[in-house]
Amino acid sequence: MINARNLVRRFSLKHETVEAVRGVDIDVAPGEVVAFLGPNGAGKSTTLRMLTTLLPPSDGTAIVAGHDVRREPQEVRKRIGHIGQGNGSMDGLQVREELYTQGRFYGLDRRTSWARTSELLEQLDLAEQASRDVARLSGGQRRRLDVAMGLIHRPGLVFLDEPTTGLDPQSRANLLDHIRWLREEQDITVVLTTHYLDEADAVAERVIVIDHGQIIADGTPDQLKSKVSGDLVTVTLAEPESVDAAAEVVSRIPTAHEIESRGDVVRFRTERGDAVMPELVRALDGPGLTLRGTNVQRPTLDDVFLTLTGRSLRDDE
Amino acid sequence: MNMVTSTATVFTREVRSKIRTPWPFVESLVDPLLLLVLFGPLVAGLGGVEGLPSGDTTQWFVPGILVVMTFSTSAFIGSGIQEERQAGALERMLVTPVSRLAMLLGRVLRVVVIVAVQTVVVMAITIPFGLDVFPVGFAVAVAQLAVLAGALGVVSLAAGLALTNAYAFWGMVTIFYTPVIVTSGALLPMDLAPDWLYAVSRINPLAHVVEAQRSLFVGDVADPAVALGFGVAFAFGVAGALIGTRALNRVRV
Ligand SMILES: Nc1ncnc2c1ncn2[C@@H]1O[C@H](COP(=O)(O)OP(=O)(O)OP(=O)(O)O)[C@@H](O)[C@H]1O
Ligand SMILES: [Mg+2]
Numbered sequence: 001m002i003n004a005r006n007l008v009r010r011f012s013l014k015h016e017t018v019e020a021v022r023g024v025d026i027d028v029a030p031g032e033v034v035a036f037l038g039p040n041g042a043g044k045s046t047t048l049r050m051l052t053t054l055l056p057p058s059d060g061t062a063i064v065a066g067h068d069v070r071r072e073p074q075e076v077r078k079r080i081g082h083i084g085q086g087n088g089s090m091d092g093l094q095v096r097e098e099l100y101t102q103g104r105f106y107g108l109d110r111r112t113s114w115a116r117t118s119e120l121l122e123q124l125d126l127a128e129q130a131s132r133d134v135a136r137l138s139g140g141q142r143r144r145l146d147v148a149m150g151l152i153h154r155p156g157l158v159f160l161d162e163p164t165t166g167l168d169p170q171s172r173a174n175l176l177d178h179i180r181w182l183r184e185e186q187d188i189t190v191v192l193t194t195h196y197l198d199e200a201d202a203v204a205e206r207v208i209v210i211d212h213g214q215i216i217a218d219g220t221p222d223q224l225k226s227k228v229s230g231d232l233v234t235v236t237l238a239e240p241e242s243v244d245a246a247a248e249v250v251s252r253i254p255t256a257h258e259i260e261s262r263g264d265v266v267r268f269r270t271e272r273g274d275a276v277m278p279e280l281v282r283a284l285d286g287p288g289l290t291l292r293g294t295n296v297q298r299p300t301l302d303d304v305f306l307t308l309t310g311r312s313l314r315d316d317e
Numbered sequence: 318m319n320m321v322t323s324t325a326t327v328f329t330r331e332v333r334s335k336i337r338t339p340w341p342f343v344e345s346l347v348d349p350l351l352l353l354v355l356f357g358p359l360v361a362g363l364g365g366v367e368g369l370p371s372g373d374t375t376q377w378f379v380p381g382i383l384v385v386m387t388f389s390t391s392a393f394i395g396s397g398i399q400e401e402r403q404a405g406a407l408e409r410m411l412v413t414p415v416s417r418l419a420m421l422l423g424r425v426l427r428v429v430v431i432v433a434v435q436t437v438v439v440m441a442i443t444i445p446f447g448l449d450v451f452p453v454g455f456a457v458a459v460a461q462l463a464v465l466a467g468a469l470g471v472v473s474l475a476a477g478l479a480l481t482n483a484y485a486f487w488g489m490v491t492i493f494y495t496p497v498i499v500t501s502g503a504l505l506p507m508d509l510a511p512d513w514l515y516a517v518s519r520i521n522p523l524a525h526v527v528e529a530q531r532s533l534f535v536g537d538v539a540d541p542a543v544a545l546g547f548g549v550a551f552a553f554g555v556a557g558a559l560i561g562t563r564a565l566n567r568v569r570v
Contacts, residue, residue: 052412074414082412086405092334104326105413133337149409 001065001157001189002028002051008059009046020046022213023060028191030156033183035204036193037301039311043213044193045085048159051191052082065157078106081150081158085165088146091135095126098134099148106153113152120148124178140171147178151186158182160192164199172199179203197301207301209308216308221301228299228307229257231273235280238290240264249283264292273297320422323415327423335427345431349386349439353379356504368506375447380458380530381503383436384523387462388497390435391428391470395477396486398424402478417565421558425470432466433459451536458533461546465526468554475561496521503527525549 009021021043028034036044049055051064053073062069065079089098096117103113121127124144129137134145143163150158163179164172180203182188194200200207201221209217209224217224233256237246240263247261250268253276259268270276273296284291306312335341360378365371401407410420436459444450480486500507500514501523507515518524529546537543 054408054411077412077414080412082409084405084408084412086403086408088405088409090330090334090401090404090406092337093330094333097330097333101326101330102409102413105323105410105415107414146409 001030001032002026002062002191004051004060004062004064006060007047007050007057007062009043009050009055010058020213021050024210024213024215026051026062026208026215028189030189031183031187032206033179033190033204034192034206034208035200036191036208036210037195037197037200037305038193038210039195042210044210045161046213047210048082048161048191048193052080052159053077054082065155078153079155079157081153081155083146083150083158083160083163085161087142088149089134089142091133093134094131095134095137095145096121096130098145099152102149103152108153116152116154120151123181124148125174138171140167140174143167143171143175144178147175151182151188155188157189157191160190162193162195164194164196176203197305200301209301209305211305211309217304224301224304225299228303230255230269230271231299232297232303233268233270233273233276233280234295234297235266235284235291236293236295237264237266238292242289245287246284246289249287249289250280252283253280320416320419323419324422324426327415327420328426329423331424331427332430342431342435345386345390346435346438348389349382349435350442352382352385352504353439353443356382360505366506366509368508373447375443376449376534377531379439379443379448380534381501381527383439383458383462384465384501384527384530385498385503386435386439387432387466388469388501388523390432391425391466392473393490394424394428394470395473395475395480396483398474398477399480399483399486403483411565418558418562420565421471421474421561424474425467428470429463429467433463436462449535451534454533454536454538457538457543458530461526461529461533461543461550464547464554465523465550468522468550468557471554471561472557475557475564478561478564497523500524501527522549522553 004024004026006023006025007021008023011018011020024047036047038044046055050057051062051069053069053076056070064076067075069076099117099120100113103116108116121130124147126141126144126148129141134142137145147160147163160179164175167175176199179190179192182190192204205220207219207221207224208215217227235246237243243261243264243266246266247259250256250259250266253270255270255276256268257270259266277294277296281291281294302312357378360369361374363369370377398407440448440455476489477486480489496517498504500518500521502518503523507518507524510518526546526549529543532540532542
């Protein structure tokens, strides 16, 4: 679906040249759901804009949906949907009017465009709001309208730029369901950008980590997580006094490292935390230490980002 | 989708987005009427000053304020496209295959229609106050103001796209507004102007349209000033469309 080679984008400002994207190669196969993950200013939107013909690349090539973004932008536009970072709808218009108009912009005839409009309003749970002014929609509804506008012409490939930013947790979960639905029921290839690790984790089969305009990692969430050395195991003790004794027991586990004790909690990393657990519980039982709880956490993408760059993703937020 | 359908779609969307609030219409109609009521008597009081007809000045003054009205209806629409760019709506249209020129023309067509309607309304209102009717001249006058509205609208859109923020746009408007209105001769005759000011008025497209309109309002359709007014407005509009389409192709949303 996408084959991009050495994409570069520079912006000339008054006193400096900003190199927003510095030579990225991206290949996306039909049917994939790919997330671009990176902090603010990483170059995610700029990359997306080059792939969606909104911005000509300073260098490099990109074939999107079978056509070159530079030589045949019109052909690319017909075949893709793009849901930008902002609001695609204009205040003063009704939900169904915006959607219908978007269909007409894609060349659908009147009847098809109205039919698609009704269908999408239904599918994105906007039927009740059909004749409401878009200015009076909630954030989540407005975002779903944007998604509907990107789907009106049945594209095989859809780009979403930070689809859930600014939404409350419930609307966010709802939108993520709709993104999964794109893939599972509509057979659409999806490329999205996000700051949220759990989001990339939840919907994407593949994550491309971008930092300072370059790709620093590319793989399934599990592959990326395996870069981090092990799961995080947390043991909570019934009595804070026994923490030191417990830490001593943990240190005898051969694979345990990064052991930390604080308050009534001992934390450490190890390969296969789930497999280590029974052994650990038995070992703690020996000296009569009572547990209040245990927890094994697989590495998060935040841990991955930290390992790759030495910075936490959250530092930038 | 061809040019005509695309333009019509953009036009319909524009009209629908504004039709539910009457304020834009009220605003652009009230202004010329206030000028008529408040400024008209002052002009009439000037009597036979150079460049003014001796006697009744209605026939001279109405075409001038119609040009002012055309200017204030169409010269600010560039800020609307800036708002859409800011919000993200422009970006969403730019990823569709719709023609860039159609995006401009559809928006401009809205002000063209509004100006034509408003012109007829102002004519109708002023007839009872002594405006003499010249049907052919008036019809051509409406057509010419529509062309001017299109030209000003497209130039305004081009400016809205070329300037990256709202401050720059309104700054430009402020810089141009007074010189354009004063040197158009719409309110007072340019015959009163010193040579340098008169020279400035010659490069103001509005001045040529004002002169053409005054000929049309006395039924003198064959006056060369009429053709000149059309030519200037057209040339201005074509230049605006070229710059605007270019700007839309390179716009950084
Ligand atoms: N039109 C522009 N002119 C100048 N610089 C720009 C422009 N667009 C983006 N940049 C710069 O390019 C860099 C990458 O920006 P981009 O919008 O792609 O980041 P992003 O990863 O999408 O960030 P965010 O998560 O905040 O949306 C930033 O440093 C930004 O300031
Ligand atoms: Mg972005």
